[in-house]
Amino acid sequence: SQTIHQWPATLVQPVGSPLSLECTVEGTSNPNLYWYRQAAGRGLQLLFYSVGIGQISSEVPQNLSASRPQDRQFILSSKKLLLSDSGFYLCAWSGWDRAPGNTIYFGEGSWLTVV
Amino acid sequence: QQQVKQSPQSLIVQKGGISIINCAYENTAFDYFPWYQQFPGKGPALLIAIRPDVSEKKEGRFTISFNKSAKQFSLHIMDSQPGDSATYFCAAIYNQGGKLIFGQGTELSVKP
Numbered sequence: 001s002q003t004i005h006q007w008p009a010t011l012v013q014p015v016g017s018p019l020s021l022e023c024t025v026e027g028t029s030n031p032n033l034y035w036y037r038q039a040a041g042r043g044l045q046l047l048f049y050s051v052g053i054g055q056i057s058s059e060v061p062q063n064l065s066a067s068r069p070q071d072r073q074f075i076l077s078s079k080k081l082l083l084s085d086s087g088f089y090l091c092a093w094s095g096w097d098r099a100p101g102n103t104i105y106f107g108e109g110s111w112l113t114v115v
Numbered sequence: 116q117q118q119v120k121q122s123p124q125s126l127i128v129q130k131g132g133i134s135i136i137n138c139a140y141e142n143t144a145f146d147y148f149p150w151y152q153q154f155p156g157k158g159p160a161l162l163i164a165i166r167p168d169v170s171e172k173k174e175g176r177f178t179i180s181f182n183k184s185a186k187q188f189s190l191h192i193m194d195s196q197p198g199d200s201a202t203y204f205c206a207a208i209y210n211q212g213g214k215l216i217f218g219q220g221t222e223l224s225v226k227p
Contacts, residue, residue, distance in 0.1 A: 006158075034215075043217070043220065044204065044220075059214075090158050090159070092158075103147065103161055103164055103208065104161075104208075104215045105161065106158035106159050107158050108157060109158045111156075
């Protein structure tokens, strides 16, 4: 079965410091990978998605970047964090094909507090 | 046009009652409509999903009703339990690239 791992689970970082959140998926090949952010108030915002190694699409211009160095690894980064980057970050994956029932599955999330 | 509008924002139901959450969409290119359940501090988990060629899908106490002509769909939780207290998100999958468009979420509280 497929599993998704995301770390660290919680992170407190000062303003201006760098960020690296990592996500890996096991049990599948060539998944679509996603980073979402959930700010206070519940809404889920798609930040980045990737359909393959080195292929990253950005949904919202911001202080963050994403990379996919390996098929099942997705990294969210920032060179200099802002207070507004605080939130709950969720990695997710879906199958590479658009077969019926092929939906998106989320990791456990990473809490980022920028102080 | 890619939005999914969800209501209500919050819902309080007595134990044993029926919880109903509604969603509406505009983009007819959406072809798959999942519902997610999220407990505090956890990632959303897939609860139930439906395709637009089906008007209703039931899994245990959870039922999705889908009205394609009205571009609306809803989640019904029968015999609601305190353990159902969570935030529920409706969503729609855009048919190119598999991007998931979420509704705004409904915070459900089931009182004992």
